[in-house]
Amino acid sequence: MSDSDADKTLELQPRFDANGLISAIIQDAADGTVLMFAHMNAEAFARTRESGRIHFFSRSRQKLWMKGESSGETFAVVDLLIDCDQDCLLIKVKPEGKGNACHTGRHSCFYRQVKTDGLEMVG
Structure with a gap:
């Protein structure tokens, strides 16, 4: 599919990079604040779509994880x-949870x- 065709299609064809990842910007639906940025692989994308909860792929740990699995700070899509x-x-x-996206306890990871x-x- 050409780039111009991709611009018009209603067929979902996520373009994962050479490492099998796609960038994901997470935004608070209520106030528009950009909360965080992370990556998803195909499995994380599928689990997010199926569950309605955000899943990511950790590049540093090389594993799938659900946002909030240890902190309780989950996101509903x-x-x-x-x-x-x-x-x-x-x-x-x-x-x-408390509404904190960042591991520092802040609402957003973008605080500087x-x-x-x-x-x-x-x-």
């Missing part, structure tokens, strides 16, 4: 979107702003 060339996911979620002289806390 509200909407799952794929970009025009089907190589990136945007998943809108309802955070459960890059400045010319370093980083500044923003959230």
